[in-house]
Amino acid sequence: MKAAFLDQPGPPEVIRTGELPTPTPGAGEVLVRVTAASVNPIDTYIRAGLVAMTLPRPFIPGCDLAGVVEAVGAGVKRFHVGDRVWGSNQGLLGRQGTFAEYAAVGEQWLYPTPTNVADEQAAAAALVGITAHLGLFGCAKLHAGDTVFVNGGTGGVGSMVIQMAKAAGARVVTTVGSAEKATLAAELGADAVINYKTDDVAAKVKEAAGGAGITVWYETQPPTDLDRTVELMAPRGRVVVMAGRAARPVFPNGPFYVKGLSLHGFAMFNATPDEQRVCGADLAQWLGQGKIKALIGARFPLADAAKAHALQEENTGKKAGTLTGKIVVLPSV
Known part of the structure; x- marks a missing residue:
């Protein structure tokens, strides 16, 4: 099979494309013919060696995939040959990734693809959608009537947070870096959109929250000013x-406990399959209902996997601002 792979961590150029043996699904595994994969920041961190994980050699990167079941291993009960499926959590913790024509995936990491949802959409929504869901519902216990703030409303996770929060009946305040992205964030459902380059963010957040404060603060960026965050929070936020x-x-310990706030941290790949299956079920339902869509900013053939990683890295680490939405890689192209 065609695959993009690397022999050792390094810059995007360590990724090369060639032929590797098609995997055979083991017990509990499903062989998926991959029609779409997508790129996430964690993929670039693992490829660069910034996140230390045991990697098979050669290593195929990629967390997300969508495609069709080609074969099933012993004991598989949830899927059959010909089923359309999507999922994430590949290319992590010793598992091979999805930048290949085929991937052998544990059935616990896969979900049925709704009939009216394109594979590109399913793959692009996978990791970011599960991440948004874990934070909003698993950690913050979001409910209707909450006021949610999320940084970067047109980013992969941020765009999912906006749409999921609106689907749950919450009010959403977000930040963006341009007028074009402000329009897009509003189209996704944000009730108030703040341009962090031109607006006084704290003043605008206070105005948008109507003096009551933010009940759920979803921080997609490295936190730098918790004093400001705590000041803008509602009691018990x-x-x-x-x-x-x-x-x-x-x-800011004092203001934090006086307001009765709580702080939740998580890494998506530490969540159990059962925890993630709850996320996958909601995400698939909302995708099928048209309540959520993945923003796709670029598409690459498998042969250009290194370029896909470079584009992600430029925008995640170097803040180039040349990407809105997810990068999709198409193994069959």
Whole structure:
């Protein structure tokens, strides 16, 4: 099979494309013919060696996939040959990734694809959708009537947070970096959109919250100013953090406990299959109902997997601002 792979961590150029043996599904595994994969920041961190994980050699990167079941291993009960499926959590913790024509995936990491949802959409929504769901519902226990703030409303996770929060009946305040992205965030459902380059963010958040404060703060960026965050929170509000491995912000202990706030941190790949299946079920339902869509900013053939990683890295680490939405890789192209 055609696959994009690397022999050792390094810059995007270590990814090369060639032929590897098609995997045989083991017990509890499903062989998926991959029609769409997508790129996430964690993929670039693992490829660069910034996140230490045991990697098979050669290593195929990629967390997300969508495609069709080609074969099933012993004991598989949930899927059959010909089923359309999607999922995430590949290319992590010793598992091979999805940048290949075929992937052998544990059935616990796969979900049925709704009939009216394109594979590109399912793959692009996978990791970011599960991440948004874990933070909003697993950590923050979001409910109708909450006021949610999320940084970067047109990013992969941020765009999912907006749409999921609206689907749950919450009010959403978000930030963007341009007028074009402000329009897009509003189209996704954001009730108030703040341009962090031109607006006084704190003043605008206070105005948008109507003086009551933010009840759920979903921080998609490395936290730098928890004093400001705590000041903008409503009593008994919940703060969710899921980025910034090296961040060491000052913690305003007094104001935090006096308001009765709670702080929740999580990494998506630490969530159990059962926890993630709840996310996958809601995400698939909302995708099928048209309540959620994945923003796709670029598409690459498998042969250009290194370019796909470079584009992601430029925008995640270097803040190039040249990407809105997810990068999709198409193994069959």
